Amino acid sequence: MANKDALRKGYGLIITGATALGMLGIVGRLLYREIDTPVTLVQYRAFIGMLVLLAGLLIFARPLLVIRKKDIPFFAFYGLLSIGLNSFCYFSAIQKIGISLAVVLLYTYPVFLMILSALFLKES
Numbered sequence: 001m002a003n004k005d006a007l008r009k010g011y012g013l014i015i016t017g018a019t020a021l022g023m024l025g026i027v028g029r030l031l032y033r034e035i036d037t038p039v040t041l042v043q044y045r046a047f048i049g050m051l052v053l054l055a056g057l058l059i060f061a062r063p064l065l066v067i068r069k070k071d072i073p074f075f076a077f078y079g080l081l082s083i084g085l086n087s088f089c090y091f092s093a094i095q096k097i098g099i100s101l102a103v104v105l106l107y108t109y110p111v112f113l114m115i116l117s118a119l120f121l122k123e124s
Contacts, residue, residue: 025099028091038091045087046079 028041035041057065067075093102117123 024090025094025103028094029099032095038088038095041091042084042087046084 031041031044035044054065090102090106093105
């Protein structure tokens with residue numbers, strides 16, 4: 001019975017995550033009525049995401065909040081460069097080219113990456 005509960009919880013988390021990711025472009029486009037730059041939008045997204053994640057970890061997985069001091073630079077670098085830059089590019093694309101083309105580019109980038117790796121890095 002525990003496996004079925006874990007499976008249901010896993011499916012629920014997948015559906016929730018996919019729904020949140022799918023709504024990101026629509027919510028971003030709606031927020032552009034009030035917010036003028038992608039940088040501001042990314043800051044709000046990061047702050048709200050941090051609050052939701054912190055609340056979830058405090059309630060459901062408090063031990064995961066403990067990190068080693070030597071890992072702080074990694075998390076800071078990863079958050080600023082990877083997550084921040086990705087969000088900035090995505091919201092900038094939504095602002096400049098529209099949601100539909102931005103989403104198509106977002107979900108097809110692995111194919112472009114594979115083609116470019118084969119052409120330039122000679123990967124199989």
